[in-house]
Amino acid sequence: MWLMLFIVSIMWTTNKCYAGESPESIRNEQGLMMKSFMNESINPCDNFYKYACGNWAKHQTFEKTNKSFGIFGVLTRQVNKFIDDFILFNNHTSATSEETQKILESSEVKKVQRYFSICRQQKKLKREPYIETWNVPGGWPVLNSSWSDQTFDWINITGQLKLIGGESLIDVHVGPHYENATRNTIYIFPAAFPLFQPSLFEENLIVKQIVAKMISLVIGSFGLDELKLNKTVSDVLSFETKLASVYLKDEEDEGEYDRLEDMTLEALQEIFPDIDFHRLLTIVSGQEISKSQMVTLSNGWYFENLMDLLNETKSEDLANFFLYRFGLQIGVLQPVDNYCRNEVIKHMGFFLGYIYNTAFNNERDNEDVRKLAQSIKSVFAEIIQKTDWIDSDTKAEASIKLDNLLLKVGASEDSLRFSEIKEEFSLIDFDPNDYYRSYFKLLAFSVQKPFRTLNKSNDRSDTNHNAATVRAFYSLTKNHLVIPTNVLQKPVYNFYFPNSVKYGALGYILGHEVTHSVDGNGRTYDSEGTIRQWWTEKSEEEYLNRTSCLTAQYANYTPNFLNASANSIGASTVNENIADNGGIRQSFQAYKAWFAKHPDEQETLPHLNLTNTQLFFLSFAQFYCQVTKPGSSLVSTLTDEHASGKNRVIGTLSNFEEFSKEFNCPVGSKMNPAKKCRVW
Structure with a gap:
């Protein structure tokens, strides 16, 4: 003890x-x-x-x-205990320093506490409330017997998944330019493959069995009958396996895009006319991106192979794949207090860490x-x-x-100075009475944050x-x-x-x-x-x-x-x-x-x-x-x-x-x- x-x-x-x-x-x-x-x-x-x-x-x-x-778990518990006692549950006393005490009484901390509070009160250990609030036009075939592919829009769903930190088909993010780290660029990459390396799908049957189990757990949480569940799991696993092969570049496929390459968004669109990159960037960034904007493309051969795969895939199977990736992204199985604390740490850690640093x-x-x-x-x-x-x-x-x-x-x-923290916090637009709406707003804030640095210079010391x-x-x-x-x-x-x-x-x-x-x-x-x-x-x-x-x-x-x-x-x-x-x-x-x-x-x-x-x-x-x-x-x-x-x-x-x-x-x-x- x-x-x-x-x-x-x-x-x-x-x-x-x-x-x-x-x-x-x-x-x-x-x-x-x-x-x-x-x-x-x-x-x-x-x-x-x-x-x-x-x-x-x-x-x-x-x-x-x-x-x-392990040891990092011990350290994490200590940080979490501070966050719980001094920030989320508002148990701080005069034992903290005057500077820390002032921050703990700020409106910004109250905003964090409000989000944590509505999360604890409203969050259910179910995926349905997230699906309902996310409200992608057209819904999902596995959940809607009258689903039609007329309203299915894979570019929109790809962007919406990115806004909650999910990986699906295409990744876009802002980072230091590969040839000049003092300035930023918009990178367009193949999305990271979750859970396993793509090559393992071909090398080991056990990997497919694990992924099939994962798909079954996610899709099965929506209460499908056994026949429909088994078919959906089989279809999604089949698409995941084919998608894994898209990442594996053939030795003979030495295309001209097998490197980082700068071009305007308009030029990129001409190379891949079937992928609406402009609309995707507008969704993810939350702002209108000019077609003259320079972007950096990685692994152009992937996007060529991706379009071949999408052209041969039924919209229904692709939609169910997106639903699986959505379910994989949102965490619903953790105890509510742990989950809600982890959410504020993940997305508001720049502020919580500032308070911890001030104290320690x-x-x-x-x-x-x-x-x-x-x-x-x-x-x-x-x-x-x-x-x-x-x-x-x-x-x-x-x-x-x-x-x-x-x-x-x-x-x-x-x-970060506290004045910068306050300015950053003013951009977080919570709904103080609705956890699920606030959840999506907070995640979008985190994803869109780097886009605000697109035209700013980088300092190595930051x-x-x-x-x-x-x-x-x-x-x-x-x-x-x-x-x-x-x-x-x-x-x-x-x-x-x-x-x-x-x-x-x-x-x-x-x-x-x-x-x-x-x-x-x-x-x-x-x-x-x-x-x-x-x-x-x-x-x-x-x-x-x-x-x-x-x-x-x-x-x-x-x-x-x-x-x-x-x-x-x-x-x-x-x-x-x-x-x-x-x-x-x-x-x-x-x-x-x-x-x-x-x-x-x-x-x-x-x-x-x-x-x-x-x-x-x-x-x-x-x-x-x-x-x-x-x-x-x-x-x-x-x-x-x-x-x-x-x-x-x-x-x-x-x-x-x-x-x-x-x-x-x-x-x-x-x-x-x-x-x-x-x-x-």
Whole structure:
């Protein structure tokens, strides 16, 4: 009980820390916590994940809506508790700072509270109210026996789905221009394929079975008879399978649109006369888009193949496909309070995160983390210069990119000002008495928000992220690394943790994100966030040779019945695996350099019979302790761009010689295989 209270409970004080904490008590609690998660009966050389995390599940409560619950889940609970207590349920007291108190009493907070309130009061765990309010002209064939395709308009429905964040056939969004990241462009892409990679539809029957089950659950929630349900599921699955094949470009199909290409909207319309892009952009943007507007097209061959598919598809089947994708997008199964809170966090996080930052930003912590991040960045620069498989030209470009990489730690000085928040909030047009109408208005606000930046210049220092979401990230187009305030909390970070623990968890995160600057995606962007080929052909070839080792290694972690898909899964997670393996090496090297200069520092923790360097690796591994919901691991394996927590620990450490030295793992043991993979 004491452990859960320690992790989850938040005792707010005016100096923004835990009541009564001291350096000694913090280290004592951290040592007890880390020890409680371990299963010390496991040989660390056999399975370090089980050794580090074997008892994690015993100390966690698991919400039914979660697929898995790890350290980020702990941090998210802490943020959610603040949002619940201080914003949504209006339980804040004079214990908060004067500045925070002023914001909590603002009309903007009252607007958030009103939306949350009507959501809790009116939301039903059914899809019908959403369908009724969405009110697409003509309705849906599976729900209307007199449905006619005369009013069916696939362009309109595609746009309306995009307005609620759904994916269907075509994606449009505003982002930094690929050749000049200081300005924006409208991108027109194939819509992201939900749940699974398109290639898996051909490779594995299990994927089709899972998708069929998903379609059945969504469509079946409308109360169809068994015969009609089975036919609809079969028709929608057939279309999904054909759509997946549209994404798979034939080697012979080397069309002139197989790249990013700028053109006017009018010129685009001439190339694809059967797709009304102008009307689609008008729907999604919420404003009239000039036909002379420059847009950026990606993968033109996809749109050619898409029209072939649509021309051979019955309108009824296409409409039912859209209804399925709509049902997939709206969340109706979560407990109402959780769902409603998640909605305000997702769409109003720029404001909720601002309040959280105001309450918890600590410049002492920010400066501590900046120093840690700078040490890791410097180590990575050294590693690149010493790497013998990339040539001098590529090294020079990589050095420029690292030199220009911006570190954004905590609530940075260029965060949104409250005046900007108020201006942004004035654009949200809620219906204060109707949740469902407000829901669609809020989602449209989020989707249309980037279009207001179309003609504005970009500054690399602007983060503009959802500060209420717990995540650290690297931005390709801005070449900056963001570590928000909500990550700089226990149990991941505390100013008084020994550096062995700081570098093992937070330092590894920093190294992981820095490595993304030169992974499979990062190496296609230069120091200014522009897409440019700055790797030489020789360095490129050597890079691919090394990544193939990681692809094969992580493919071996997939279940036996997924062998046909193993290579695809290994390839889909390879960028994250590169970042994991590079991040742990950078952080360990940076920590060793720091400790060499501070040998008298107390770098162990009470209750743990481990050296400082062993503690480093334990801190890393426990960052990935997870409780996984039964039945969800298969979907996660097939859809996540990350390997599982277990495989991230085992895969990363089994490639790292320094880990084996610290725990005396003999060559040939499971955690110290003779063959190791390394990129950086």
